Amino acid sequence: YNRRDFIKITSLGLGSAALATTFFDSTTASIFASQIDSTIKFSQTPTYCEVCFWKCAGWVTKNEEGEIWKVEGHKDDPHCNGRLCPRGTGGVGMYHDEDRLKKPLMRVEKDGKQTYVEVSWDEALDFIANKMTEIKEKYGPESMALFTHGSGGKFLGHLMKSYGSPHITAPSFAQCRGPREVAFYSTFGEGVYSPERTDIRDTRCLVLIGSHIGENMHNGQVQEMSEAIEKGATIITVDPRFSTAASKSKHWLPIKPATDLALLLAWTHVIINEGWYDKEYVEKYCFGFDQLKAHVQQYTPEWAYGVTTLEPKQIIETAREMAKAAPAVIVHPGRHVTWYGDDTQRLRAVAILNALLGSWGRRGGFYFPDKISIPSYPHPEYPKATKSYLDAMKGKYNLASEVISNGLCEVTVPSPERDWNIKGWIVNGTNLIHTLPDQKKTMEAIQSLELMVAIDTMPMEITGYADVVLPECTYLERYDAIRNSPHRDPVICLRMPAVEPKYDSKPDWWIAKELGEKLGLKEYFQYKDIEEMLDWQLKKVGSSLKEMQKIGVKTFKRKFDDLYLIDGQDFEFNTSTGKIELYSTELAAEGFDPLPSFTEHKQPPAGFYRLNYGRAPVHTFSRTANNPNLSAIMKENDLWVNPKVAKQWGLKNGQYVWLKNQDDIVSTFSIKVRVTERIRWDSVYMVHGFGHSEKNLSRAFGKGASDTELISNVKVDPIMGGTGMRENFVTFLTEDPKPKEEV
Ligand code: MGD
Numbered sequence: 001y002n003r004r005d006f007i008k009i010t011s012l013g014l015g016s017a018a019l020a021t022t023f024f025d026s027t028t029a030s031i032f033a034s035q036i037d038s039t040i041k042f043s044q045t046p047t048y049c050e051v052c053f054w055k056c057a058g059w060v061t062k063n064e065e066g067e068i069w070k071v072e073g074h075k076d077d078p079h080c081n082g083r084l085c086p087r088g089t090g091g092v093g094m095y096h097d098e099d100r101l102k103k104p105l106m107r108v109e110k111d112g113k114q115t116y117v118e119v120s121w122d123e124a125l126d127f128i129a130n131k132m133t134e135i136k137e138k139y140g141p142e143s144m145a146l147f148t149h150g151s152g153g154k155f156l157g158h159l160m161k162s163y164g165s166p167h168i169t170a171p172s173f174a175q176c177r178g179p180r181e182v183a184f185y186s187t188f189g190e191g192v193y194s195p196e197r198t199d200i201r202d203t204r205c206l207v208l209i210g211s212h213i214g215e216n217m218h219n220g221q222v223q224e225m226s227e228a229i230e231k232g233a234t235i236i237t238v239d240p241r242f243s244t245a246a247s248k249s250k251h252w253l254p255i256k257p258a259t260d261l262a263l264l265l266a267w268t269h270v271i272i273n274e275g276w277y278d279k280e281y282v283e284k285y286c287f288g289f290d291q292l293k294a295h296v297q298q299y300t301p302e303w304a305y306g307v308t309t310l311e312p313k314q315i316i317e318t319a320r321e322m323a324k325a326a327p328a329v330i331v332h333p334g335r336h337v338t339w340y341g342d343d344t345q346r347l348r349a350v351a352i353l354n355a356l357l358g359s360w361g362r363r364g365g366f367y368f369p370d371k372i373s374i375p376s377y378p379h380p381e382y383p384k385a386t387k388s389y390l391d392a393m394k395g396k397y398n399l400a401s402e403v404i405s406n407g408l409c410e411v412t413v414p415s416p417e418r419d420w421n422i423k424g425w426i427v428n429g430t431n432l433i434h435t436l437p438d439q440k441k442t443m444e445a446i447q448s449l450e451l452m453v454a455i456d457t458m459p460m461e462i463t464g465y466a467d468v469v470l471p472e473c474t475y476l477e478r479y480d481a482i483r484n485s486p487h488r489d490p491v492i493c494l495r496m497p498a499v500e501p502k503y504d505s506k507p508d509w510w511i512a513k514e515l516g517e518k519l520g521l522k523e524y525f526q527y528k529d530i531e532e533m534l535d536w537q538l539k540k541v542g543s544s545l546k547e548m549q550k551i552g553v554k555t556f557k558r559k560f561d562d563l564y565l566i567d568g569q570d571f572e573f574n575t576s577t578g579k580i581e582l583y584s585t586e587l588a589a590e591g592f593d594p595l596p597s598f599t600e601h602k603q604p605p606a607g608f609y610r611l612n613y614g615r616a617p618v619h620t621f622s623r624t625a626n627n628p629n630l631s632a633i634m635k636e637n638d639l640w641v642n643p644k645v646a647k648q649w650g651l652k653n654g655q656y657v658w659l660k661n662q663d664d665i666v667s668t669f670s671i672k673v674r675v676t677e678r679i680r681w682d683s684v685y686m687v688h689g690f691g692h693s694e695k696n697l698s699r700a701f702g703k704g705a706s707d708t709e710l711i712s713n714v715k716v717d718p719i720m721g722g723t724g725m726r727e728n729f730v731t732f733l734t735e736d737p738k739p740k741e742e743v
């Protein structure tokens, strides 16, 4: 077998369990005692949600037995305005899930078979520290990489930098919003950030292009969209699928998939040629208008009709709607935008359109956010890393470095040939098997490692490949870093434990500190515990741990009255020309098109349909599929099929089918057909995050199908390395062609 067989956690043998118990009883008690000040009587404790990365602030209430009872939104938090989304309310299920990881586990070979044994934290961390020291001596510290998603990553990131590795990476860049950030940086000299700086509540026209707000549940954004609709805003939705947002829209443009750039360029053509752009704004702030005007002459609405199947009349009418509302208009940049590999250019076209309409820095468009900087707890300077991801990429994806500080693996999928010097992974809170497209490559990379550690709350697909599995406690049982994300007014919020960690689970801050000390990096972790660190940080910004434990959320005044541009105000943008770059000097310098041009993408061959995927309001990625509360609401995904297609294939509503993609990959599990007019005839649609093959997920195992395993064709964005996932085509199989034992 492989160096690293997948291990089902049920098959674990008992190792040094006795030792583990004694070690644990004392440490768990002491961690908890240090976390809660017994002089304060808490009826509620503050937190921020970790079910998705919108991070709404909330209050956790316990019942009389001291068990977590419910989580509610915090009224002072602009991310949620006192209301959590269904996932946030159901987050309590993460704590109660009896399938959770309970003890540290180590891979051993017994009777020629790989299995896990339970070990103590001390044993597990000693093993990891020894391996990391060996890797550092043999190959240099840059040979370790951290994959992380979620709040605990801050502590492990600090550990990695102290150890000497700059390779810290999250799927939120190359698998999600990287292209949008790079596109907006090169246009406006600033990113869109999270939460998005969109002033939706005051907008008069919101254009959604493949952004399914409402199904994609980002709380504050959904609330602001409802508010805007109530106030009479026009919604324009561009989507091959009749999404929930489309049903609330004045205009639904059912575009042919993969042709959005053609529509954006035709809109630009109309807005310029009809003189509907904001002349004063463009004159004052923009660079390259004449080049843009000349460039888009070829992209007429009639030309776009042939490409997108949208009628010229509709293209002109919707352009007029935007211009009428300007500058209170938002052509929304979206969030998960890694689609076809030309995504940075598509998002450049979005940025340009907003610039022409004068919506950047205007009420009802995009505001200038502000945030509180939280200083780092004092520590020695990090060692200087000698190899960065740019060395591995040999000069490719340079513009990614504007957005990410460093991340070898972050700019595209891992690859053993390329990541020649990566020998160890720590994977924290990210289920890479369901997250990175082209699973074959991920598996090859895993097999080439000398150490793989998974830190997770649940036994997921990724944990079965680790040499050491460390159980993290859930967000309801721990402190984390202060949330200080940017918003209209600077705001900070605290997450603290509501209850003691269940089982032998530990928080990331503790894991990072203990491992750091075992690695001889004590001077980087000079605080006694996280309370001391948080209190020090909070005092630096005019609060304290005690205050935040009581109030949860603290809002500060902006230093300047600069939420929007003032009419006629001089403003220097952070680009090389100091202007909004319609023509990008930065892209030109890197050898890319300085103005976005249309590129054609493959359409499905006969008998195949484009695999389109998205989100559901009650689930987040693959992390919630086993949550007892949320799986009770939605236990599996289904496959949207147009009635014409269903008829042609003889498919009935409710019938289960397997899917085969263009590379002959067949889905492990079958998926339920939902015949609906809401999807075009050339595509099928499913919600991402289902089709779990880890048997220890008692509710999620085998429920629905995984889109990721069918995404074997990855279109890498040449500008920043994003992994375009939407050029995959599937056909239906009514019987499972795989031999039974493979499933
Ligand atoms: P999940 O798949 O939900 O998210 O990808 P990931 O970040 O990998 O996996 C989260 C993991 O974190 C789970 O194993 C869960 O058990 C664990 N976890 C949950 N809470 C905690 C915690 O508090 N501590 C620790 N240590 N672990 C925890 C998301 C990524 O996927 C993103 S951002 C996007 S936008 C992409 N979306 C996407 C898609 O839509 N389709 C396809 N095919 N692929 C995609 N990949 C990307």
Ligand code: SF4
Residues within 6 Å of the ligand: 049, 050, 051, 052, 053, 054, 055, 056, 080, 083, 084, 085, 086, 087, 088, 089, 217, 218, 219, 220
């Ligand atoms: Fe939690 Fe929902 Fe807020 Fe996401 S949007 S952080 S799941 S309450």
